[in-house]
Amino acid sequence: MSTFQPGAKTFELGPNQYGKAETRIVRVARGGAGGDAITDLNVSVSLRGDLAASHLTGDNSAVLPTDTQKNTVYAFAREHGIDDIESFAARLAEHFVASQPTIHEARVSIEQYPWDSVDGVHTFRRDGGEVRTAVVHHGAHGTQTVSGVSGLVLLKTTDSEFHGFVKDRYTTLPETTDRILATSVDATWRTAGAPADAAKARAALVEAFAGTYSYALQQTLFEMGSRVLEQCPEVLEVKLSLPNRHHFLVDLAPFGLDNPNEVYYAADRPYGLIEGTVRRSVDIPEEVRWTF
Structure with missing residues (x-):
């Protein structure tokens, strides 16, 4: 019968990832007399790469803070706008991989909550419980998009x-x-x-x-x-x-x-x-x- 020996290299780190979950963002596209438009999203980011040191020794030199990931979501909404959730997710995923040498794969998941205009200008009504979804994976194998509805x-x-x-x-x-x-x-x-x-x-x-x-x-x-x-x-x-x-x-x-x-x-x-x-x-x- 085998027993655990203190100090023995019995364990190893398996697949792992980290990220910022459920960043809520509402973007209002100001339309003037033509009326505003609302994009209401819940954005989650997960990253994979050379991150073992953080788990094994607490060395965070390869870790992009999850707070930074959250801020990136907000900044991209302002700088690039949000045309559709698939494109927005892909833009974010590609950015995290391209900008961080230690990050090799990124997954961005988005839920979109629909709103309907009531007066055609500034008043909106939440459109039931239906949610649009998109998940974008980006890495060495390219970009893969999974869309959906829940x-x-x-x-x-x-x-x-x-x-x-x-x-x-x-x-x-x-x-x-x-x-x-x-x-x-x-x-x-x-x-x-x-x-x-x-x-x-x-x-x-x-x-x-x-x-x-x-x-x-x-x-x-x-x-x-x-x-x-x-x-x-x-x-x-x-x-x-x-x-x-x-x-x-x-x-x-x-x-x-x-x-x-x-x-x-x-x-x-x-x-x-x-x-x-x-x-x-x-x-x-x-x-x-x-x-x-």
Whole structure:
């Protein structure tokens, strides 16, 4: 039986990274009489490189402070503006690698919170819980962009069934040929080059959900991913996470009432969680397979 010996070189430092998480930034593009525009972001930065000394001896000579990373986000918003989150993330990631000889890879993750103008000038309304996302990896293998959307809540009142499933002694769920199908979509998609049109990809997800007669949420997931690949030829693969927001018919018989699929109880948990990736049936180039 082996035991740990003090002073023995039993351990080594594995993969590591550091950065500044969740820098909140709101940029107002002043439009004068034409009205203002708001960009509301949550930016996280992670860096990798020759950083072992900081972990092993506390030598910080290769460490760019995370506070500096935060300040860079704010400065870039002023100096370069924010056109789209993919471009902003790429600009930041490329800067950290180019400006720091000890940093070899950078990942910038951004969440964008949508606002709609109320009066066309200076007043805005937060547009629900849906969030646009982008993650940019930059390093020796080039730049890779993964875009997406989270919290996209969709519901259809019919055109959904669920039956023919496995039953054992613990099964109580009844089969149904007419049910509410609801989910909160978390989706990401990646390309080999320039980012895909996010609005077009989102529209494809919504259209597929609405237009698919569903016999299972798994089937709907595949149709949603396939629609993005059809509509956005530059996309290599789509990853989807679809929690099943269950809606159960309320038994109104004790009150002498029928319930022809009209009154439901919306359960938030526990919930089914359906996840999967839809990709093109071709070899993905090695240079775009790497992940941070």
